[in-house]
Amino acid sequence: MTPKLLTFMRLLREHGVRLSVAESLDALHSVSRIGLQDRELLRLALRTALIKSQADFATFDTLFERFFSLPRRKRRRRVRQRNTSHEGLGQRANPQSNGQPLRPTQPQSQPAQPPAIPHPAPEPPSPDAQEPSQSQEIKALIDLEHAWNQQLQKPLPSDVPHTTQTDGNRANTRIDREFPPDQLAALYREVERLVAPLLTRRALRYRRARRGQFDLRRTVLRSLRGGSEVPFALSYRRRPLGKLRLVVLCDVSGSVWHVSTFLLKLVHTLQAEFTQVRSLLFVSSIVEVTSLFRHMRFPDDFDTLRHYPNLNLFGYSDFGRAFYQFYRDLLGDLTRDTVLVILGDARNNAFDPQEWTLEEIRQRCRRLIWLNPEPRQEWNQDDSVMEVYAPFCDAVLECWTMEHLVQAADVLLQV
Amino acid sequence: MNAIASTTLSPASRDLSSIDDVIERFAAVDYICNKETATAVFLMTQLQRPLLVEGPPGVGKTELAKVLAQTMDHSLIRLQCYEGLDEAKALYEWEYSKQLLYVQMLKDKLGALLADTASLSDAVSMLQQHESAFFSRHFLLPRPLLQAILSPQPTVLLIDEIDRAEQEFEAFLLETLSDFQVSIPELGTLRAVQRPLVVLTSNATRNLSEALKRRCFFLYIDHPSLDTELHIVQRKVPHVDQRLATQIVQFVQRVRQLHLRKTPSISETLDWALALVVLGASVLSRDLITETLNILLKDKDDIARALDEAVR
Numbered sequence: 175m176t177p178k179l180l181t182f183m184r185l186l187r188e189h190g191v192r193l194s195v196a197e198s199l200d201a202l203h204s205v206s207r208i209g210l211q212d213r214e215l216l217r218l219a220l221r222t223a224l225i226k227s228q229a230d231f232a233t234f235d236t237l238f239e240r241f242f243s244l245p246r247r248k249r250r251r252r253v254r255q256r257n258t259s260h261e262g263l264g265q266r267a268n269p270q271s272n273g274q275p276l277r278p279t280q281p282q283s284q285p286a287q288p289p290a291i292p293h294p295a296p297e298p299p300s301p302d303a304q305e306p307s308q309s310q311e312i313k314a315l316i317d318l319e320h321a322w323n324q325q326l327q328k329p330l331p332s333d334v335p336h337t338t339q340t341d342g343n344r345a346n347t348r349i350d351r352e353f354p355p356d357q358l359a360a361l362y363r364e365v366e367r368l369v370a371p372l373l374t375r376r377a378l379r380y381r382r383a384r385r386g387q388f389d390l391r392r393t394v395l396r397s398l399r400g401g402s403e404v405p406f407a408l409s410y411r412r413r414p415l416g417k418l419r420l421v422v423l424c425d426v427s428g429s430v431w432h433v434s435t436f437l438l439k440l441v442h443t444l445q446a447e448f449t450q451v452r453s454l455l456f457v458s459s460i461v462e463v464t465s466l467f468r469h470m471r472f473p474d475d476f477d478t479l480r481h482y483p484n485l486n487l488f489g490y491s492d493f494g495r496a497f498y499q500f501y502r503d504l505l506g507d508l509t510r511d512t513v514l515v516i517l518g519d520a521r522n523n524a525f526d527p528q529e530w531t532l533e534e535i536r537q538r539c540r541r542l543i544w545l546n547p548e549p550r551q552e553w554n555q556d557d558s559v560m561e562v563y564a565p566f567c568d569a570v571l572e573c574w575t576m577e578h579l580v581q582a583a584d585v586l587l588q589v
Numbered sequence: 590m591n592a593i594a595s596t597t598l599s600p601a602s603r604d605l606s607s608i609d610d611v612i613e614r615f616a617a618v619d620y621i622c623n624k625e626t627a628t629a630v631f632l633m634t635q636l637q638r639p640l641l642v643e644g645p646p647g648v649g650k651t652e653l654a655k656v657l658a659q660t661m662d663h664s665l666i667r668l669q670c671y672e673g674l675d676e677a678k679a680l681y682e683w684e685y686s687k688q689l690l691y692v693q694m695l696k697d698k699l700g701a702l703l704a705d706t707a708s709l710s711d712a713v714s715m716l717q718q719h720e721s722a723f724f725s726r727h728f729l730l731p732r733p734l735l736q737a738i739l740s741p742q743p744t745v746l747l748i749d750e751i752d753r754a755e756q757e758f759e760a761f762l763l764e765t766l767s768d769f770q771v772s773i774p775e776l777g778t779l780r781a782v783q784r785p786l787v788v789l790t791s792n793a794t795r796n797l798s799e800a801l802k803r804r805c806f807f808l809y810i811d812h813p814s815l816d817t818e819l820h821i822v823q824r825k826v827p828h829v830d831q832r833l834a835t836q837i838v839q840f841v842q843r844v845r846q847l848h849l850r851k852t853p854s855i856s857e858t859l860d861w862a863l864a865l866v867v868l869g870a871s872v873l874s875r876d877l878i879t880e881t882l883n884i885l886l887k888d889k890d891d892i893a894r895a896l897d898e899a900v901r
Contacts, residue, residue: 194803204632208608215608218628226802228643228793228809377757384673404693406686446756446795465848 386410425518427491433547458492494528501531508538520560545573620656629808639787644810647854654788658745668733670754724775836873
């Protein structure tokens, strides 16, 4: 069974599930405890050991279905072959041999199996002819693996090898264009990698702030006041750092869609750093998608956003209207601890910019950061009204490469 | 922070022998679980791996650890995670004030000890010989992790809501979970007498690190299916009318489909069922729902939406 399981694990890896060797070993051990009699139990055992995120459950289940319901004939033949050859070798990997009384009602499945189809491989091996039987088995296994691979590879959408590590410097990659899915996944991982040092730095800051600095003066004073020369309780000087709330307002009209996906990915990576994160999308009116992100898998699920109700991706972007809607419906949700991030090119299609709403919004939140997915020289050209909105923002940043994205993350993480 | 020792005695054999055995023995203590849960629990006890349990609040993640401890007749040690939890709160601490207190009380004794010494450096080296007296197990305050490691009896270590602690704490936890030994500079390395069974729970408010996940088995517990929930209600609310129970559970299941701020958990279903039984209801009428829905749902808007649903 082992080679087949290993093939299965390879298949999982190819579909983007991260598996370590330790996990594969765990899975093999689990299967040896569970046995192979019950397909459902096999599925659950493998899933428990291999899959560590609910988002990957669907992938796993689909692949399991596909993998473990392959042509009956071949499977049966293989079981038979393994059975005989193992008995010949006298070292069956039998679950019962571990002293685990597993499902005593069910007999060993192998003997019960009828030798339905006489397999084309030569005669069943005799106990003293171990060498040939083993090589036969290996040969048969290789054949089977080819057969499986052919079967499995047919429906796979992409078999392009991942080019994650090969092209090293991605910081200058432009993110305002479309990428093929596998490259996109690699880029998303890159976002996580680039942001990681920022998170470490921030964690350190919080840690220090929490512990505070030792305060000798206060320690001594306090102990003297209590009449003791030896300070029993130490005093610290603390300056507590609270976490902030984040509201992201993304323009997702055609021109900005790609950068928006990257920003959302960034926010997804940073979410632990805020007490609350809300994601809002708009073209001309605002739609809240926060709940969608609970079980989001990047990048596969992004396309679900495209079909989100009330989100007309083919409309004209209208910042004024979106801001007015925000002002009307969401102003009460802003607090002194809220950081508002707006992503948009400020191309208002000659609608009324209604900048007074943005001013009102600015007064209700801690900081307002605008990210513009266009190079700076293109701002305020044609229908772009960046300069109308800019006075109300604490920071206006360009955001069209990976590096810009990381800079934006840095600004976001400032308290 | 506190250790809860459950002392209920279980049937003669402690080890879980098969997946069906898990289901049966959990059911015996009123914990209804499905095959997924049972498989995960069985495998974790067999292979001695930590089990990471994820799922929405109130589906019985913490309860799972308690029940596991009870069925296997282990004591339960619980570490509740929160923002700002660090090693001192999780592993061990020197009892600084107790040390100082002893120094104060032993002042005379120390004076007598140091009376013969000629110089200051002699006195220091003399004191150093006795240093271990103040850094011994007497002054060590073991926190849950160390308690679990030092415990001579088998234990279940429950690390609750791990997603609330910071990422560095996770990294620290990894070290402990992989070898179950702790190095205390003053005392040397302390090794686990009994490898504790570790259950970690998480509400998935943030992604846990890959390294931690890799070392654990994973179980996702979702809200129960209609049958399971009905079963649970009948178990836990003994006097409930069959028809009423069905209606309650059906309604709760429907409410969960709505996009509410806070989805009702099993314990809230049970509270509601209990309340209805106390009120002597036999049928779930609309008026009754209107009057008692605040037991099931705790948010004004949620209640309004659920009432809309009830009308339909």
